[in-house]
Amino acid sequence: DAGVIQSPRHEVTEMGQEVTLRCKPISGHNSLFWYRQTMMRGLELLIYFNNNVPIDDSGMPEDRFSAKMPNASFSTLKIQPSEPRDSAVYFCASGGGSSNQPQHFGDGTRLSIL
């Protein structure tokens, strides 16, 4: 089992640029989560999907952030335009969809906006 795969591992870009983070969940998992981790706020849920449908996006900071899950094996998180305060580590996790299933985290994308 390859685990949750995120790309890129590191991204450095200038403010104003569009940033796209990618996630491939574990095969067979039907829930996918995007989290952000910063020193100030710790880990926060941004959005999660069940069966490719967004269920709770209340953690998405503002309209500059958008997430899609076009199929069961791929999701993207986009920031457009990016700002320095978006600098953080972004984690994707997947789970089996029931409350008895633990979540499995990817290695994260470390994003730096200059």
Add this chain to the structure above:
Amino acid sequence: KNEVEQSPQNLTAQEGEFITINCSYSVGISALHWLQQHPGGGIVSLFMLSSGKKKHGRLIATINIQEKHSSLHITASHPRDSAVYICAPKQGAQKLVFGQGTRLTINP
């Protein structure tokens, strides 16, 4: 007040000591994760539990749903246990909320 409070925030101990990290939460939950994060590294779920106690090697996690409290214990601690430990109660079927983490350092 945060929904999830962990204590202590930082803990330094000598190799071999028994370690306890506590987590109190104010929200209704279906289960609770204990997560481990090494410096610069990814996040691993150590336990998910909804009642009683679970043990894995030198790690033990307990939860008391009525008191809204969970503890993570490490027996015979080792320097490789040095990491940040995060309590993450699960609200409903899916949504995790997070404690601020406990930074554990085990000195040889």
